[in-house]
Amino acid sequence: MNTNLNLAIIASIRAGEAIMEVYSGPFDIELKGDESPLTEADKKANDVINSFLTQTDIPIISEENKQVSYDERQNWNRCWIVDPLDGTKEFIKRNGEFTVNIALVENGNPVMGVIFVPVSRTLYFNDPETEQSYRMVVPEGISNEFTPDGAEGIHYSAKADQKIRVVGSRSHLNKDTQDFIDSLGGTEQVEIVSKGSSLKFCLVAEGQADVYPRFAPTMEWDTAAGQAICQSAGVEVIDQNTDRPLQYNKANLLNPYFKVGAIQ
Incomplete structure (x- = not known):
């Protein structure tokens, strides 16, 4: 498996586990400048993801990082784009519909994406080498060397004769x-x-x-x-x-x- 894909997948899973530690108990809610909510889980997940992705030489754009000016970013041919906790409102509602999002962008196009659902431990990702997308449930206790055992390919197909x-x-x-x-x-x-x-x-x-x-x-x-x-x-x-x-x-x-x- 592509090294960057392995790293992104492990980062998303570890971030998801950090999120679930917060989710399992009471937590405080802050409001950011745009009035959107922020929790301890957002911060912890962001720290975890940064600890993995900074091992690469690829710069990071994350919702919870200090934003870099376009004067600098315009020279980036590749970058990570991260939402450490997408669906904070859903997290606060405790309905399980929140995710960890990590993407690798090359020249403006997202070539690799990882979405991890912490509550169900469902992982979605695409592999640039096979040019296919996959879904699997991640077992507990995996190592930092990811093996996609049990991953099934996914592809859109229309359902006939229905709404x-x-x-x-x-x-x-x-x-x-x-x-x-x-x-x-x-x-x-x-x-x-x-x-x-x-x-x-x-x-x-x-x-x-x-x-x-x-x-x-x-x-x-x-x-x-x-x-x-x-x-x-x-x-x-x-x-x-x-x-x-x-x-x-x-x-x-x-x-x-x-x-x-x-x-x-």
Whole structure:
């Protein structure tokens, strides 16, 4: 297995384990400058991930790291993009729908992504060498040399003769999203599938949903890992402004509106 992929997978699992230590008991909640929540789990997971990824010579963009100016970042051909705890609101609600996201970006394109679900220990990843995406449940007590025993390949496939399955966020369903659903035929033709965090990408990648429209703000660390996994599973993540795949390490780390759907 690719060394960077092994490192990212182990980092995500160890971060997930640190998150679960906090999740199992009471925890405090802070508010960041943008009023989004922050917990001890976010911080601990970020520290764990940094301890692994700093072993490489690849710079890191993380939601919980101090942001580097674009004057410096624009010279990065490769970088890690990390969300140590995606779905903090879901974490606070204790519904299990939160993830660890780690992506490797090359020249603006996410080429490798890892998403780990701490509660179920489900791992999603894509392997640039095989150009395929995988899912598995990670056993307890694994070493730092990851072996993907039991990993199954995932790939989007449409379900015949049924409603279009549209992924909607548990926290975001605005007028633009509703208008898009209506354009597909409304409730007569559409089934809404609710899910939190980057699990929305995974649902489409593994064929449990057909399209994920995101017409609300997200940041690069929310989407990079999911996009890498989707792209290796026959699914595109398309910028609504350019009609091209979302790009990363931009001057502004805020994403445009986008749509996740199968490659035609």
